[in-house]
Each structure stands twice: as C-alpha cells, then as structure tokens.
Amino acid sequence: MPNFASMDLVELFRRELELCKVTENEKLVILAEPSSRSEYVEAAFAAGLALKANVIQAVLPGGSPVPLPSSRTGSGAGLTSLDDNPLALSLLQGADMVLDLTNEGFIHTESLGEILRARTRMLFVADPPEVLARNLPAPEDKARVQAGAALLREGRELRVTSPHGTDLVADLTDAHPGFQCGIADEPGRWDHWPSTMVLCWPKTSSGRIVIAPGDILLPFKSYVRDEVTLVIEGGHITEIQGSGGDTRMLELFFEDADDEEARFLSHMGWGLMKNADWFAMALYDRESLMGMDARGLAGNFLFSTGPHPFMDRHTHNHLDIPMRGCTVAVDGRVVVDGGALREPASL
Numbered sequence: 499m500p501n502f503a504s505m506d507l508v509e510l511f512r513r514e515l516e517l518c519k520v521t522e523n524e525k526l527v528i529l530a531e532p533s534s535r536s537e538y539v540e541a542a543f544a545a546g547l548a549l550k551a552n553v554i555q556a557v558l559p560g561g562s563p564v565p566l567p568s569s570r571t572g573s574g575a576g577l578t579s580l581d582d583n584p585l586a587l588s589l590l591q592g593a594d595m596v597l598d599l600t601n602e603g604f605i606h607t608e609s610l611g612e613i614l615r616a617r618t619r620m621l622f623v624a625d626p627p628e629v630l631a632r633n634l635p636a637p638e639d640k641a642r643v644q645a646g647a648a649l650l651r652e653g654r655e656l657r658v659t660s661p662h663g664t665d666l667v668a669d670l671t672d673a674h675p676g677f678q679c680g681i682a683d684e685p686g687r688w689d690h691w692p693s694t695m696v697l698c699w700p701k702t703s704s705g706r707i708v709i710a711p712g713d714i715l716l717p718f719k720s721y722v723r724d725e726v727t728l729v730i731e732g733g734h735i736t737e738i739q740g741s742g743g744d745t746r747m748l749e750l751f752f753e754d755a756d757d758e759e760a761r762f763l764s765h766m767g768w769g770l771m772k773n774a775d776w777f778a779m780a781l782y783d784r785e786s787l788m789g790m791d792a793r794g795l796a797g798n799f800l801f802s803t804g805p806h807p808f809m810d811r812h813t814h815n816h817l818d819i820p821m822r823g824c825t826v827a828v829d830g831r832v833v834v835d836g837g838a839l840r841e842p843a844s845l
Contacts, residue, residue, distance in 0.1 A: 507541035510631055512548050514691060515597070517635060518621055519683045522550040524594040531560035531577060534599045538623065542597050551595075558586060558600070577602055580609045591616035595682070598622040603690075606805060606814070610688065617685035624788045625692060632773050633692030633791070635680035642770055643677035645842040646696035646833065650675035653828040656700065656766070658799055660824045661836075662710040666730060668703035668766060670828070674808050678794075692774075695794045697767030699808050702733045707801065709819060714776075714792045715744070716818040719784045735761045735803065751817070760815035764802035768826050768834050769794040770841075776822070792820045797839040799824040 520526055526546045530539050539555060546553040559579040577600045580586055590596050590613045603622040604610040613620060623630065650656070656668040678693035709715075709726040724742020728735050738749050752761055771794035778791040793800055804816035826834040833840055 504537035504540035504544070507537060507627060508544045508548070510627070510634065511538075511541045511545035513634065514621070514630075514680075515542075515545050515549055515551075515595075517637065517681045517683065518595060518619065520546065520549050520551050520595055524551045525592065526551040526553045527590060527593040527596045528553065528555045529590070529596055529598050529600060530555065530557050531579075531600045532557065533560055533601060537627075538599050542599065546597075554589070554593075556586065556589060558583070560601070577604060578607055578609075580604065581607065587612060590620075591618060593618050596620040599624075605688070605690075606812075606816070614686045614688055619682040619685060619687045620689075621680075621682040622688070622690045625790050626782060626787050629778060629787060629791060630692060632775070633680070633694075633771055633794070635691065635694065637681075639694050639770070640677075640679045640681055640683075642841060643679045643694060643696050646768070646770065647675040647677045647698075649828050649831070649833065649842045650696065650698045650767075655829055656698070657827045657830075658707075658766075658824050660708060660710070660821070662708040662725065662823070663727070664706065664708045664821070664824060666703055666705035666707055668698075668700035668763075670698065670700060672808075673698040673700045690790065692771065692790050693794050694771035694774075694796075695767055695769045695800065697765045697800070699765050699806060700733065700763070701806075701809060703730055703763055703766075704732065705730055707821075709744070709821060710823065713819065713821045714779065714789070715747075716789050716792065716820070717816075718747070719779055719789055721780070730763065733763050735763070751815075755813075755815040757813050757815050759811045759813040760804050762803065762806065762809075762811060764804050764806050764811075764816070766799070766801040768839075769798040769800060769820070770796050770839060772796045772839075789818075793818060795820065795822075797834050797837045798822055799826055799834065 658666045675698040680691040682689040707728040713722045727739040729737035774791040774795040823837040
C-alpha cells in the first residue's frame with residue numbers, strides 16, 4: 499500500500515530544499531538510521547529528485563553512547579556510528595548537501611566538524627510534520643537572525659533580567675555569536691529545521707537565573723511547576739535554590755552526572771521564531787519531537803548547560819532551558835522586552 503503520509507510531505511521538503519539552494523546535479527545525501535521516520539526519507543528523496551539533484555540515501559546504524567533515549571532529545575552525543583566509519587564519512591564529505599534525518603543528529607559529535615570543513619552543508623530535521631510545516635522558514639528569517647548575531651558580535655555585555663528575579667550578566671568577549679534559521683544554504687553551513695534563534699557562547703557570566711513556573715526543562719520535556727534559582731559565578735552553577743520538585747530534579751541531575759563540566763553554562767540567546775507554539779510539547783508524545791517550538795519561540799530567553807566547544811568542554815550532560823517573560827539587552831539595547839521580541843533592525 500502506498501505511503502500517503504510521505505506523499506503529503508514531498509512539497510514541504512521540496513520547498514525546504516529550495517531554500518537550502520539545492521539545484522540540478524548537486525550531490526544530495528539523505529541520511530537516516532533504522533528508526534528514522536520512513537515518510538521523511540521517502541518525501542525527501544522524492545523532493546530531491548524533483549529538483550533534479552543527484553540523490554543518494556544512506557542508512558547508518560543507530561544508537562547512542564549515553565544512557566538516555568536516543569530519540570530526539572537534543573542533549574546527548576548524537577549518532578556516533580559515523581565516528582569510526584571512514585567510508586560513510588567520505589560520502590558525506592563528498593556531498594554538496596546532507597539532509598540529516600537521524601533522531602539526534604551530529605551536533606555534539608567530532609564528525610560534524612570534519613563534514614563541514616569539507617564545505618558540505620547540512621540540515622537536521624527531527625520534529626513532527628505539523629511542526630515543520632508551521633515553522634517553514636522564509637528567506638527573510640536569515641537576515642533577521644544575522645542582524646541579532648551582528649549585534650552580539652559588536653557587543654561587550656549581555657544582560658538578562660526578569661520580574662521573578664533573574665539578573666544575569668554575560669561577557670561577550672570572544673563569545674562566538676551565531677544563529678540558526680532553518681536554512682543551510684552556504685558551503686560548510688549546519689542548520690536545524692525548524693529553528694530561528696540567535697545564540698552565543700560566553701566564557702564567563704555571573705548573577706542568578708530564576709526559572710519560573712511555565713518555563714521548560716529540556717531534554718526532560720517538562721513544564722516547570724516550582725520556582726528554581728541558579729546562582730552563577732564565573733559561568734559556573736554554584737548553588738541551586740528552591741523547595742519544589744523541579745529544584746530537586748535539577749539537583750539530582752547534576753549529582754547523578756558526577757561531572758563538574760555539567761554545572762557550567764553553555765550557549766545562550768533568544769528566539770525569533772514567530773509561528774512557534776509554546777504548548778506544542780504538551781500535545782505530542784515525548785519521543786516524537788525535539789522541542790524546537792520552545793527553543794525558538796520569538797521572545798524567549800534560552801540558556802544551556804554543559805558542553806562548550808570553545809572551552810574544550812564536551813560533556814554529554816546537557817540541559818536546554820527556554821524561559822518566557824525575560825528582558826534581554828546587549829550593551830543596554832533591549833532586544834527582548836518582558837518576553838516580547840524587538841527586532842534588532844527596529845532599535
């Protein structure tokens with residue numbers, strides 16, 4: 499029986515590949531693992547053929563080296579079966595474009611850097627069809643996130659405050675500003691569909707972060723019920739304050755990790771994805787989505803803990819925590835005002 503689900507997706511993937519500038523005769527690899535969404539593989543293959551690309555499908559063994567579900571968490575090491583597979587690595591390095599349909603992607607693997615240095619561009623896709631369709635990027639999204647990244651590049655200080663008591667100051671010196679916009683259209687570019695966000699990797703920050711009820715803990719994919727305060731000194735979480743269940747869960751997470759690198763802040767920034775739905779996570783099975791609606795929601799403040807590639811920290815113990823209602827400012831210029839996005843171009 500035909501897979502009608504994949505037929506419905508062909509046009510969606512064709513539009514996305516066009517945004518990534520896939521053209522006739524380009525070498526396009528559709529990368530999957532055994533548990534990847536088969537309808538995505540089929541639709542992407544058909545979309546590549548429609549654009550007259552030279553399409554190849556490759557399937558790698560699945561699995562993760564860490565004791566976490568290897569299905570769309572965004573936190574672990576990702577698919578590492580590529581690391582000791584020179585044949586597969588050479589295939590991806592020889593491609594013009596890789597559409598990564600694996601469950602975790604390669605963002606936390608050493609292989610990703612080798613692929614991108616070969617000027618291959620790569621797009622990671624893991625969320626459900628409705629999430630992809632609602633958050634299909636537009637060409638102007640890239641200009642919007644680039645403007646935010648330029649603001650960070652020129653800045654000296656990022657400050658985040660909130661009515662709940664958050665007051666964090668991060669040093670932007672050599673913070674490697676970047677962005678995601680759901681479009682991989684340049685050689686050596688990695689991106690994630692859906693995602694529209696600005697981020698940076700401060701080497702140090704100090705203050706306090708108050709995670710409020712309604713904020714989200716990833717990869718647990720849970721909404722916060724009880725206020726949690728993190729005390730930050732030199733980019734390091736020195737204390738976790740609070741009396742509720744969420745405080746205890748974070749305490750246990752760090753205790754069980756038994757890894758001092760896990761207690762450092764990683765990347766931080768703000769979302770610009772205007773069609774994102776904060777409540778999408780409540781409406782899907784936990785293993786069916788990665789939670790990019792929460793990470794990219796326009797006006798959210800997103801901070802992470804754990805790995806920091808520019809400080810040689812590669813721990814697998816990684817949290818992403820999107821927060822609403824914050825004010826974010828770069829050298830005093832407000833880019834998010836109480837959770838409401840201000841475009842850098844309008845400041």
